Amino acid sequence: MSLLNRETQVKVPEVALLFWIAKLCTTCFGEAFSDYVFFNDYLGRTAAILMGLALILICYTIQIATTKYIPLIYWLAVTAVAIFGTMSADFLNKNLGMSLWESTVLLLVLQAAVFYAWWKTEGTLDVHSITTTRREIFYWLTVYLTFSLGTAAGDFVSGTLGFGTLDSTLIFLGFILVPLIGWKYLHLNSVLAFWLAYTITRPLGASFGDWLAVPAPYGDGLQIGTGPISLYSGIVLLAVIGLIAYQYRRQEARSAELAPVATVG
Numbered sequence: 001m002s003l004l005n006r007e008t009q010v011k012v013p014e015v016a017l018l019f020w021i022a023k024l025c026t027t028c029f030g031e032a033f034s035d036y037v038f039f040n041d042y043l044g045r046t047a048a049i050l051m052g053l054a055l056i057l058i059c060y061t062i063q064i065a066t067t068k069y070i071p072l073i074y075w076l077a078v079t080a081v082a083i084f085g086t087m088s089a090d091f092l093n094k095n096l097g098m099s100l101w102e103s104t105v106l107l108l109v110l111q112a113a114v115f116y117a118w119w120k121t122e123g124t125l126d127v128h129s130i131t132t133t134r135r136e137i138f139y140w141l142t143v144y145l146t147f148s149l150g151t152a153a154g155d156f157v158s159g160t161l162g163f164g165t166l167d168s169t170l171i172f173l174g175f176i177l178v179p180l181i182g183w184k185y186l187h188l189n190s191v192l193a194f195w196l197a198y199t200i201t202r203p204l205g206a207s208f209g210d211w212l213a214v215p216a217p218y219g220d221g222l223q224i225g226t227g228p229i230s231l232y233s234g235i236v237l238l239a240v241i242g243l244i245a246y247q248y249r250r251q252e253a254r255s256a257e258l259a260p261v262a263t264v265g
Helices: 017-038 045-065 071-095 100-122 133-160 164-185 190-213 226-264
Strands: none
Touching (some): 133 164, 133 190
């Protein structure tokens, strides 16, 4: 059996309320911390993005090497994606000179291409079907593109379209209700609803993070600073990941206790 076809347990967590809370926390932290590092004059943007690339490759390697879902490893990988995904979008705009609408369209096309390749290869985009290494690679590539796309789209709405970070946060908050309402009341396909919501959480959390963090003269919100918001949101993120890991351990312990009973029955 080839490495790509290696079978594993499902390595994506249950999609419940705590999943979405953690996802939003990674977007807020990733936006603030990426800006803090990427726009640090003492470090430089090239060095920053190389460090971000190294981080995501390390986290991806560890995550893909596992054969089951491990909360700490999984959410560290998502956090690394949040950081590097933000840097990637900023790199397109600041280093390569692309406009925000150009980078948004480019990343949207790339995400659509990965979805198409994933569907044609595996026949499904359901995250609960990720039981081979190849499917997991498609998954993490998609996750990376949703973060990069969300960063570009959020900046496009708040900057190019002139809505500002607070109004952009409210706009994306409204957008994220669409897949929720569609799935719950209008029979929208659950896989489509998931990926729509997953993509929208990025510009939602990023716009909110920018509203909190970006300092004067660039910010239009509270202007607390990317450093302090990185620290505060990082603490919240660690607490949420800790809660997820605690609940997962309890669930595994209950399953282990019930397993002998189920076998006897």
